[in-house]
Amino acid sequence: MITLKQLTYTLALSQTLHFRKAAEMCSVSQSAFSSALSEMEKQLGFQVFERNNKKVLITPLGQQVIDKAKDIKLRVDDLHALADSFKEPLISPLSIGIIPTISSFLLPIVLPNLQLKYPKLQMNLYEEQSNVLVDKVREGDIDVAVLALPFSIDGLLSFKFWDENFFWVCHKDHASSHSKEIVAGDLDLSELMLLSEGHCLKDHALSVCHLDRSPNLGMSATSLSTLVHLVAGNLGTTLVPEMAIPQLVDLNKNLKAIKLAEKGPHREIAFIVRPNYPLINNIELLIKVFKESLSKQFKK
Secondary structure, eight states, rough: OHHHHHHHHHHHHHHOOHHHHHHHHTOOOOOHHHHHHHHHHHHTSSSEEEEEESSSEEEEHHHHHHHHHHHHHHHHHHHHHHHHTTSSSTTSSSSEEEEEEHHHHHHHHHHHHHHHTTTTOOOEEEEEEHHHHHHHHHHSSSSSSEEEEEEOOTOOEEEEEEEEEEEEEEESSSSTOOOOOOGGGGGGGGEEEEEOTTHHHHHHHHHHHTTOOOOOOOOSSSSSSHHHHHHTSSSSSEEEEEGGGHHHHOTTTEEEEEESSSSOOOOEEEEOOOTTTHHHHHHHHHHHHHHHHHHHTOOO
């Protein structure tokens, strides 16, 4: 009979394609690991992996086994989570993915309050771009993700807990630095700097400004912090979400943040979970804490 342990080993090897690393991931000796997989393949009657001294490959039938193993492990994990749902709330380990354009600004606001209310909560945080996190939630690799919407999350549920607008950030010596607000049509695209491709914040900013995906923009960068430093050096302007203003703009006397006068909200922040995730009640508790913390910080 094929065991859950063998399926767990199979998934580990499919991730690493390296026997020693996969065995270490499963906290067993390499010989015990290899024996368990060989026994499983003997029961199946075909090879899941091709191996030699140089590399490990997944066979076509093996990929089907891996796909089914993922589904089985996910269902077993859900059973464990269901049992946890009858315990004290927010005490079981919780894996949360969060995108870079939110994590460093949101977490300092909400974590102190969260730790105060739920001191037993064990959180494992993963910072990745939206497309990676959506796949991880869908596959059950993480429990929940915090994303900025709109973003394609087909097959998943979203629980919105915050919305915000963008601000145009310029150097204090910029000709428009004394404006109270600015419309997208008045932005000089040749000096506007946004995040590089792959960041949903860039797509949101382009959408809010009614621009296509390939406008003649200025420089790009991989982080909001870098963009704001470039603005502080008077090398251009950028768009920053309200959540990031206190950290990135307010403490720099050379910068000005001016409201972008386009219909909002410009982006919505939400938890993303699988439809059959058994601990939805925990997500609801998180939403309450996040809302309280953000409302206090931004007086909403």
